[in-house]
Amino acid sequence: MVYLMACFMLLLMGVCAVGMVFNIVMGNNLFIPVMPTIVKRPSQPKVVPNTLVQGPTARAPQCPDEDNAHRFDCYPEDLATQEKCEARGCCWRKPNGVPFCYFPPDYPSYSLGEVKSTPLGATAVLTRTNASSPYPKAVNQLTMDLRFETDTRLHLVLNDTASKRFEVPIATPTATGKAASPLYEVEYSHDPFGIVVKRRSNGRVLLNTTVAPLLYADQFLETSTSLPSRNIYGLGEHRGPLRHSTDWVRIPFWARDKPTAEAEEDVTNLYGSHPFYLCVEEDGQAHGVFLLNSNAMEVILQPAPALTWRTIGGILDFHILLGPDPNSVIQQYWDVIGYPMMPPYWALGFHLCRWGYNSANRTMDIVHKMRDAGIPQDTQWNDIDYMTSHLDWTYDGDKFAELPAVVKDLHDHGQHYIMIVDPGISNTQKAGTYPPYDVGLKRGVFINDTDGNPIVGRVWPGDTTFPDFTNPITQQWWLEMAADFHKKVPFDGMWIDMNEPSNFVDGSTHGCPDNELEKPPYTPAVVGGTLAAKTLCASSQQHLSSHYNLHNLYGHFEIIASHNALVSIRGTRPVVISRSTFPSSGRHGGHWLGDNKSSWKDMYYSIPGILNMNMFGIPLVGPDICGFGGETNEELCLRWQQLGAFYPFSRNHNTLGAKAQEPIVWSAATQESIRSALLTRYSLLPHLYFLFHRANKMGEAVARPLFFEYPTDNNTWGVDTQFLWGDSLMVTPVLEQGATKVTAYFPNDTWYDFYSGRPVVPVGQNVTLDAPQDTINLHLRGGAILVTQQPSTTTTASRKNQFGLVVALNRTLEAWGGLFWDDGDSLDTEGKKEFTMIKFFSSRNTISSQVMMSGYPGTKDMSLGSIRVYGVAQKPHSVMANKEAVNYSYVQDSQMLSLNNLTLPLSQPVQAMWA
Incomplete structure (x- = not known):
């Protein structure tokens, strides 16, 4: 009786399953049937013909007055009519703003066969019960494979029982046994x-697909679920606030070269595809869901709240992640897709580029002026203007004749060079004059059309062919082309653009065939309305499958090819910055946020952009500082450079024809403010490097929203104008024109002004901060120890300087931190034990270090030169470091204790005390 009452209450909320419910008992591999639910749906035929609905269905749908928020769209195509709707056996009502045509509660889909135990969980066959299907080639039988892979990860796969379907060719972890104590x-x-x-601890329903029917046809797969809250994040790549609206939002996934729109929010498909969401529940617990599917798809968010997945190929392969907090969800997601790569240290410096330098001399002139101004810069880039006629793996022998000398000069000054490389390879050069095409054609490295010939599109060099990076032969060819060019211009990294892939024509120069891949029964709401819009024909053929299946993976496989090429050529950690990405791309490279605009709105949207990409496992990320398109101005560029100093990947870049926006073009006052922000970044690079190490080894995001650290504080759930480095350094930029004050939310914790050490009072609420034009607000959370370093204008020079500590005591007068240090460039320094790891901790009046590993050869030269301690309530009478008295200063107003002019060797334990 208790169960029946509970089920009745759940049914009212759309949660209790209708029919026979089976509860999985994890301890002894049994599936114990429990009492049937109150309402039992009518039985349906077990074997059905594979037909389309051609007219009104014989089954009269039950169409109660459904709450509008709980309507699930039965006719997602355009031009729905009552006749078309009812022909599908669905309900027709016409309120504004919600689906007119929606599924009735008795809509037939699949029935569950016998559930059998497996070593990892359970399996069963699902049989289609609908005598007709709204989409052709409906799959009659599905195999459900449910795997209890870990205590926090449930893996659900729905696949065609009879036929092999395309599956994403990305390795995911294989469990060896069933989870012992699952949270679900x-x-x-x-x-x-x-x-x-359900979440076992409280019974909360996290996923409930009974709210709408399962549809599974060859080119149309759909399933829906209720959501436990409206706090939904992820689902990229798109432009908009961090937290998604659930007010009937349709989010498409199909990699597309599309400049950002002028609208307030743009949920059209952009460069990458990341079908993963994180949900923060009403009590602050969190879970995530990842659909491993690379086909064109869309997600519908509706105010029930509920979510619908709709894809046009592949299989339904869900990873459900139990958290129970946001940081844990991300770690569990990265367990599936792989932890991000460890970048070289120099990649964390400041990068400078523009389209329109036009010559090697102009490029070198910018570098010289940056040096003369004393503004930090680690890497100089070139856009496509360095090439001969925009041809990959060439450089202009006239305007860029001195490019090798430019690169040598950069290297001589401890700096680096990166250039752009697009995938499109010209096929119009004279035979025998352009090896990338000649060799590639001979080896068959290009994507083919349906006739077996290389498909021809059009990008910057004119007519082009497109390498098929899923082909191992292509990856070897790419390596050879890169290696030949590296002999002439010894570049340090690769910027791979236009790799959605982008195409200036739709499909090809000859159009696309008239077939089911080009004109599927349903096309998600992608920009352009067709799959071929400004990319390749979906029916074109690649080594692993059709472009229909592989399109969203194009950039990902190019990242892998470029990563491997750089490792082979340079023998060091590679830097690959890609525009198009997919889950697990972060294992091989980074991402910039694409063609943004010089606007305050775009500067704001960059924060959700970098936070989303950190969720997606690509922490080396940032936008074009000061904006790519349009014209910037001095105030906007200053504020953006201040913010950009705290992007994980920091690069200023703009477009052809726009006015210059390098730091050195502005007034002396603005240059000084930019210099100050960048020097602050460089002083914090040891800490940023430590965060990347933890991302690489521990699965922790580098840049985080506030709610990652304070998930039970509902005031943090919508904050996307501030962010954290790791768990402790808060960045609060100015995002509005003319502002000299900024509002920051401080969770209920101990916080200090980073520069002065002054405690923030009050906390647990919004605080208005002064933000003069020479300042970006930084605050440090109590309990953190950050390792710093005296900054220089390159990382090469900075790494030779003394280190420092910034110690922020929490309410119990404790703090922790760490340093990971190696040569910053070599591969697998941990595997070779060529690294140093030091832990720092502070308790009450004592700071200590512990050398966990001392394998870096330069450890003997590393010394600690300064310590700042925040939260020291009283001026000490004496201060000791390694048992010797040292000079110190104390500021009563901010309660900051400073120890300077130290020379404490970090190769040995350090201890500082005050009394």
Whole structure:
């Protein structure tokens, strides 16, 4: 009776499954049937013909007055009519702003067969019960494979029982046994099939597919779920606030070269595809769901709240991640897709580029002026203007004849060089004069059309062919082309653009065939309305499958090819910055946010952009500082450079024809403010490097939203104008024109002004901060120890300087931190034990270090030159460092204790005390 009452209450909320429910008992591999639910749906035929609905269905749908928020769209195509809707067996009502045509509660889909235990969980066959299907080639039988892979990860796969379907060719972890103490419980409904996943600790429903029918045809797969809250994040790549609206938002996924729109928010498909969401529940617990599928798709968010996945190929391969906090969800997601690469130290410096330098001399002139101004810069870049006629793996022998000398000069000054490389390879050069095409054609490295010939599109060099990076032969060819060019211009990294892939024509120069891949039964709401819009024909053929299946993976496989080429050529950690990405791309490279605009709105949207990419496992990320398109101005560029000094990847870049926006073009006052922000960044690079190390080894995001650290504080759930480095350094930029004050939210914790050490009072609320034009607000959370270093204008020079500590005591007068240090460039320094790891901790009046590993050869030359301690309530009478009295200063107003002019060797334990 208790169960029946509970089920009745859940049914009212759309949660309790209708039909026979099976509860999985994890301890002894049994599936114990529990009492049937109150309402039992009518039985349906077990074997059905594979047909389309051609007219009104014989089954009269039950169409109660459904709450509008709980309507699930039965006719997502345009031009729905009542006749078309009812022909699908669905309900027709016409309120504004919600689907007119929606599924009735008795809509048939699949029935669940016998559930059998497996070593990892359970399996069963699902049989289609609908006598007709709204989409052709409906799959009659599905195999459900449910795997209890870890205590916090549930893996659900729905696949065609009879036929092999395309699956994403990315390795994911393989469990060896069933989870022993899972945080989840699973229930099924029998007819129609549905699955319910609950959080075991409180019974909260995290996933409930019984709210709408499962549809599974060859080119149309759809499933829906209720959501436990409206706090939904992720689902990229798109432009908009960090937290998604659930007010009937349609989010498409299909990699596309598309400049940002002028609208307030743009949820059209952009450069990458990341079908993962994180949900923060009402009590602050969190979970995530990842659909491993690379086909064109869309997600619908509706105010129930609920979510619908709709894809046009592949399989339904879900990873459900239980958290229970946001940081844990991200770690569990990265467990599936792989932890991000460890970048070389120099990649964390400041990068400078523009389209329109026009010559090697102009490029070198910018570098010289940056040096003369004393503004930090580690890497100089070139856009496509360095090439001969925009041809990959060439440089202009007239305007850029001195490019090798430019690169040598950069290297002589401890700096680096990166150039752009697009995937499109010209096919119009005279035979025998352009090896990238001649050799590539001979080896068959290009994507083919349906006739077996290289498909021809058009990009910067004119007519072009497109390498198929899923082909191992292509990856070897790419390496050879890069190696030949590196002999002439010894570049240090690769900037790979236009790799959605972008195309100036739709499909090809000859159009696309008229077939089911080009004109699927349903096309998600992609920009351009067709899959071929400004990219390749979906029916073009690649080594692993059709472009229809592989399009969203194009940039990902180019990242891998470029990563491997750089490792082979240079023998050091590679830097690959790509525009198009996919889950697990962060294992091989980084990302810039694409063609933004010089606007205050775009500067704001860059923060959700970098935070989303950190969730997606690509922490080396940043936008074009000061904006790519349009014209910037001095105030906007100053504020953006201040913010950009704290992007994980920091690069200023703009477009052809726009006025210059390098730091050296502005007034002396603005230059000084930019210099100050960048020097602050460089002083913090040891800490940033430590965060990247933890991302690489521990699965922790580098840049984080506030709610990652304070998930139970609902005031943080919508904050996307501030962010954190790691768990402790808060960045609060100015994002509005003319502002000299900024509002920051401080969670209920101990916070200090980073520069002065002054405690923030009050906390747990918004605080208005002064923000003069020479300042970006930084605050440090109590409990943190940051390792700093005296900055220089390159990382090469900075790494030779003394280190420092910034110690922020928490309410119990404790703090922790660490330093990971190696040569900053070599591969696998941890595997070779050529690194140094030091832990720092502080308790009450004592700071200590512990050398965990001392394998870096230069450890003997590393010394600690300064210590700043925040939160020291009283002026000490004496201060000791390594048992010797040292000079110190104390500021009563800010309660900051400073120890300077130290020379404490970090190769040995350090201890500082005050009394």
